[in-house]
Amino acid sequence: MPMENHRDLPAGRSSGEKTGKLLLIGGNEDKTGEMEILRAVSAEAGGAAGRIEVITTASSEPEKAWEAYERAFREIGVGYAAPMHIRTRTEAEAPELIERIAESTAVFFSGGDQLRITSILGATPVLKALRHHFFIDKRLVAGTSAGAAALTSTIIYDGESPEALRKGAVMMTGGIALISNAVVDTHFMTRGRIGRLIQVVAGNPRLVGIGLGEDTGVLFTGGRQFKVVGSGLVLVVDGSSIGFTGVFDVEHMETFSVEDVRVHVISSGAGYDIETRTFQPPPAREPAVPARGETPSEDL
Amino acid sequence: MPMENHRDLPAGRSSGEKTGKLLLIGGNEDKTGEMEILRAVSAEAGGAAGRIEVITTASSEPEKAWEAYERAFREIGVGYAAPMHIRTRTEAEAPELIERIAESTAVFFSGGDQLRITSILGATPVLKALRHHFFIDKRLVAGTSAGAAALTSTIIYDGESPEALRKGAVMMTGGIALISNAVVDTHFMTRGRIGRLIQVVAGNPRLVGIGLGEDTGVLFTGGRQFKVVGSGLVLVVDGSSIGFTGVFDVEHMETFSVEDVRVHVISSGAGYDIETRTFQPPPAREPAVPARGETPSEDL
Numbered sequence: 001m002p003m004e005n006h007r008d009l010p011a012g013r014s015s016g017e018k019t020g021k022l023l024l025i026g027g028n029e030d031k032t033g034e035m036e037i038l039r040a041v042s043a044e045a046g047g048a049a050g051r052i053e054v055i056t057t058a059s060s061e062p063e064k065a066w067e068a069y070e071r072a073f074r075e076i077g078v079g080y081a082a083p084m085h086i087r088t089r090t091e092a093e094a095p096e097l098i099e100r101i102a103e104s105t106a107v108f109f110s111g112g113d114q115l116r117i118t119s120i121l122g123a124t125p126v127l128k129a130l131r132h133h134f135f136i137d138k139r140l141v142a143g144t145s146a147g148a149a150a151l152t153s154t155i156i157y158d159g160e161s162p163e164a165l166r167k168g169a170v171m172m173t174g175g176i177a178l179i180s181n182a183v184v185d186t187h188f189m190t191r192g193r194i195g196r197l198i199q200v201v202a203g204n205p206r207l208v209g210i211g212l213g214e215d216t217g218v219l220f221t222g223g224r225q226f227k228v229v230g231s232g233l234v235l236v237v238d239g240s241s242i243g244f245t246g247v248f249d250v251e252h253m254e255t256f257s258v259e260d261v262r263v264h265v266i267s268s269g270a271g272y273d274i275e276t277r278t279f280q281p282p283p284a285r286e287p288a289v290p291a292r293g294e295t296p297s298e299d300l
Numbered sequence: 301m302p303m304e305n306h307r308d309l310p311a312g313r314s315s316g317e318k319t320g321k322l323l324l325i326g327g328n329e330d331k332t333g334e335m336e337i338l339r340a341v342s343a344e345a346g347g348a349a350g351r352i353e354v355i356t357t358a359s360s361e362p363e364k365a366w367e368a369y370e371r372a373f374r375e376i377g378v379g380y381a382a383p384m385h386i387r388t389r390t391e392a393e394a395p396e397l398i399e400r401i402a403e404s405t406a407v408f409f410s411g412g413d414q415l416r417i418t419s420i421l422g423a424t425p426v427l428k429a430l431r432h433h434f435f436i437d438k439r440l441v442a443g444t445s446a447g448a449a450a451l452t453s454t455i456i457y458d459g460e461s462p463e464a465l466r467k468g469a470v471m472m473t474g475g476i477a478l479i480s481n482a483v484v485d486t487h488f489m490t491r492g493r494i495g496r497l498i499q500v501v502a503g504n505p506r507l508v509g510i511g512l513g514e515d516t517g518v519l520f521t522g523g524r525q526f527k528v529v530g531s532g533l534v535l536v537v538d539g540s541s542i543g544f545t546g547v548f549d550v551e552h553m554e555t556f557s558v559e560d561v562r563v564h565v566i567s568s569g570a571g572y573d574i575e576t577r578t579f580q581p582p583p584a585r586e587p588a589v590p591a592r593g594e595t596p597s598e599d600l
Contacts, residue, residue: 162489162513165533165565189462192492198565213462233465233555244581246567255533255567259579263537263563265465265498267546267555279559281544 017222020138022178024220026186026212026232027111027145031072037217037230038069042076044140044219045106052081053104057120058112058146062087065110084126092124101129106140109147115157117150118175127176134178141178145186148217152184153177154207156196164195168252172200179223182208182274188235189213194263201239202247202258208274209237218271225280227271236272236279238262317522320438322478324520326486326512326532327411327445331372337517337530338369342376344440344519345406352381353404357420358412358446362387365410384426392424401429406440409447411486415457417450418475427476434478441478445486448517452484453477454507456496464495468552472500479523482508482574488535489513494563501539502547502558508574509537518571525580527571536564536572536579 021044029037045052054069056062066083073081084100086092101107107130109117121127133139143151155175163169172183183200185193188211197209210218213232220226228234239261246256266272269282321344329337345352354369356362366383373381384400386392401407407430409417421427433439443451455475463469472483483500485493488511497509510518513532520526528534539561546556566572569582 162492165489189465189492189495192462192489192494194492194494195489198563202565231555241562244570244579246570246582255531256565257567257570257579257582258565259581261563261565262541263498263561265502265556265558265561267557270544270546270557279544279557281559282546282557 017138019178019223020134021140022134022151022220022223023140023142023217024148024151024184024210024212025142025144025217025230026148026188026214026234028187028214029144029217029230030215031068035072035076037215038072039076040217040219040229041106041108041140041142042073042078044142045078048077048079050079050106051104052078052106052108053084053100054081054108054110055084055086055147056110057084057086058114058117058150059110060112065112069108069110086120086126089120089124092121092126094126097126098129101126101133104133104139106142107133109141109143109150111145111147113157114146114150114155114175115173117146118155118157118173121176122174130176131178148212149184149186151176151178152182153180154183156183156185156200159196160191162192162195164193165199165255166253167199167247167250167256170196170199179220181206182210185209185211187214189233194235194237197235197237198258198261199247201237201261202242202245202256205239205242207239208277209239211235211237224275225271225273227280228266228268230268232267234266236264236266238264238277240277317438319478319523320434321440322434322451322520322523323440323442323517324448324451324484324510324512325442325444325517325530326448326488326514326534328487328514329444329517329530330515331368335372335376337515338372339376340517340519340529341406341408341440341442342373342378344442345378348377348379350379350406351404352378352406352408353384353400354381354408354410355384355386355447356410356412357384357386358414358417358450359410360412365412369408369410386420386426389420389424392421392426394426397426398429401426401433404433404439406442407433409441409443409450411445411447413457414446414450414455414475415473417446418455418457418473421476422474430476431478448512449484449486451476451478452482453480454483456483456485456500459496460491462492462495464493465499465555466553467499467547467550467556470496470499479520481506482510485509485511487514489533494535494537497535497537498558498561499547501537501561502542502545502556505539505542507539508577509539511535511537524575525571525573527580528566528568530568532567534566536566538562538564538577540577
């Protein structure tokens with residue numbers, strides 16, 4: 001039983017919480033420069049003591065996807081990182097992979113097509129091991145692009161702007177279910193995707209829409225609160241205050257009206273609580289300190 | 301004095317209001333099919349009795365722009381339509397044009413670059429005549445794309461997504477000022493422009509952001525309330541409920557956070573009041589009437 005020994009491993013870094021940490025990235029994160037986001041993955045995974053498994057299932061070119069992360073994680077100084085090129089549901093039963101997930105400190109999903117992740121990994125032993133890793137061992141899961149979009153209970157897998165606000169134009173399915181009440185969209189600014197999240201929250205205001213810009217991520221703690229990391233922006237779309245809603249009253253691909261969707265723009269350092277639906281401001285900036293030689297004269 | 305005789309003309313159709321009607325279109329309106337929006341322009345202009353002047357100043361190919369409208373308005377049956385190819389500030393002083401505006405029932409601004417409209421027409425006699433036409437004679441003004449974006453007091457003239465939510469990335473200037481407390485953006489869904497309007501309303505929540513989809517327009521009555529016409533969507537972005545706002549606290553081109561922007565999705569038949577900032581639902585749909593032969597048996 002390959003999963004037996006995971007209980008002997010040191011507990012995850014966020015073991016006081018209900019789940020492990022979850023780092024969702026909007027795609028196209030820096031892999032050659034400062035690598036702020038991949039450094040955050042490494043830090044949360046334990047750095048030189050970390051063991052990161054990279055699941056490339058979303059990608060149609062898994063070897064190429066892995067090479068970029070191999071280089072980046074080596075440069076950052078991650079202790080161990082290895083790929084899991086799972087291409088079929090049968091491969092997702094391999095005891096060796098389940099063993100490796102049990103021993104890992106982080107599992108990272110690379111990008112591609114989220115429907116590959118859900119249709120290949122759904123209801124497999126590898127996914128069961130992943131859920132144990134996250135909910136019982138409380139260890140890190142991270143994902144970028146499709147690898148981030150796939151990880152909530154309900155996910156978007158297709159449906160491009162500008163048609164995204166026509167009824168039924170956003171394709172949704174069941175996801176990996178590490179978080180319940182949110183739907184994540186990625187490449188959010190570059191692809192103008194707010195229509196997709198408005199359609200999602202109009203369909204059911206229980207779901208909080210989280211739109212991740214590129215090279216930008218949200219680090220969830222305990223499955224509930226997140227802080228933004230990276231160079232771009234996150235838009236939160238909250239439908240709980242919707243008044244008039246016309247979506248049930250029109251035909252497929254018709255336009256509809258929706259009154260009062262709340263949007264929060266969140267950049268590095270600020271955050272959000274998806275349970276209380278409250279914006280969390282960034283820490284106050286330090287007052288500017290005059291540079292050397294610029295100290296104002298006390299005479300003035 | 302060419303403007304003398306305008307008072308002898310029949311009053312505009314909305315003379316009980318504070319201004320004429322204003323029809324702002326998101327660009328790319330249908331000019332060859334059903335032409336729902338151009339038919340609305342014609343109807344508001346008086347149809348067969350209407351006189352529409354088309355100002356092509358925004359366009360770098362004014363003759364081409366005019367040809368499409370000439371064909372469309374002729375097909376619809378507008379009584380009179382003619383172009384004003386104003387290319388220089390000097391041309392915008394011509395008494396003949398001022399006379400024609402005084403006699404028109406509608407002035408229509410075609411698309412192109414809104415900065416051409418404001419920089420060429422600002423503070424000219426033609427614009428003075430236009431303001432008289434709208435505010436005193438209470439006659440229709442319409443515009444599409446740049447011709448819609450140019451007509452508020454403060455306007456956006458440049459700054460593309462995805463960078464639009466970085467401080468200072470949205471270029472603004474003074475507009476034609478037919479409406480004061482709104483900023484209009486066009487081609488809104490196709491170009492993913494919500495970031496531009498969020499930056500505008502974060503900069504000053506007094507301004508209501510109106511994002512117009514293509515082949516979609518808003519018909520303002522009295523400079524305050526509008527109804528949506530056309531095949532697409534309008535997004536209203538209201539910053540009056542913004543709590544935390546970080547825009548003044550970051551450097552040029554940095555990202556910032558903004559708490560609680562309200563967004564309304566508005567499609568044909570619904571509307572909005574920019575003064576009270578309230579969504580106006582569409583008329584209730586008629587209950588479905590069974591088609592002939594489908595009448596349910598009274599026995600059931």
